[in-house]
Amino acid sequence: MPAGDRGKEPPVGDATGVLLDLVRLDRSSPVPLYFQLAQGIQGAVVDGLLPPGSRIDNEILLAERLGVSRPTVRQAMQYLVEQGLVVRRRGIGTKVVQPQVRRPLGLTSLFDDLRNDGQEPTTAVLTLVVVPAEATVAAALGLEEGDDVVELVRLRSAGTRPIAKMTNYLPVGRVELTREAIEMGGLYELIRSAGVTLHAATQTIGARTATAAEARLLEEPRGAALLTMQRTAYDDQGVAVEHGSHVYAASRYSFQAQLLSP
Incomplete structure (x- = not known):
């Protein structure tokens, strides 16, 4: 691929040509060839060089063009399927799909998780007002129904693609919130910067x-x-700091949990 074309998206369906140009397999490396291939394809998808809808040659043709065995290609594709980057359908072949954001289950904000994943989080503040607490919100925050709470509604995106609508309620006066600060960072970052130590959550x-x-x-x-x-x-005193109710586009987002044997 000419140097001046590297920043352009390839036409949908021209995935293999991109792979031949980008994937460099080092047969002297201790890293398995299938994983080198999978990482090369994953990088091309994340960087936008293989847009959703791009089709990849079948295993036999791709193995021949890359000079590797068919089992190597099959193992690489299975890894990419498990990562949610490609789908394989009989009669259609292997196709690149929109990569999902996989969020670990922990006391972190979506903003931090996206940033740590190498993506560019953006936030649009839809609502920032003081409202009377409804019964469910009051119960969650340990307040009386009708007490004032801050209602914050945001649209969180990764790059230009919206991922989540996030609605949060906080006791009035605990944390100072401004639209500018919210759009620049995550809610938990603002809470911690106010001197609050986040300790636990129910989810x-x-x-x-x-x-x-x-x-x-x-x-x-x-x-x-x-x-x-x-x-x-x-x-860390057991006092409720915030209550959130969020919705996420399932096509672009999933939760990930690590399970340990007792």
Whole structure:
């Protein structure tokens, strides 16, 4: 590929030509060839050089063109399938899909998780007002129903693609929030900068279909699958600091948990 064309997206369907130009396999390396191949393809997808919809040659042709064995290609493709970067369908072949954001289950903000994953998080503040607490919010925050709380609604995106609509409630006066500060960083970062030590949280994850308004906001089809999360975070004194109710586009987002044997 000429140097002046490297920043351009290849036409959908021209994936193998891009791979031949980008993937460099080092047969003297202790890193397995399948993993070198998988990492090369993954890098091309993340960098946008292989856009969603790009088709990759079948295993036999790709193995021949790259000078590797068919099992090597098969193992690389299986790794990419498990990472959610490609799909394989009989009669269609292997196709690049929109990569998902996989968020570990921990006391972190989506902003930090995206940034740590090498993506560019952006935030649009939709609402920042003081409202009377509804019963569920008051119960979560240990307040009386009708007490004032700060209601914060944001649209969080990775680059230009919206991922989540995030609604959070905080007790009035605990943390100073401004639109400018919220758009520059994560909510937990602002809470910690106010001198609050986040210690624990309760969290519930579910799923449902998108409303028409949510679908428009997240650029998803009406009735698309959404992941849902309700979380209440507590400080080191056991006092509730914030309560959140978030929805995520399931096509671009998933939760990831590490399970340990007792």
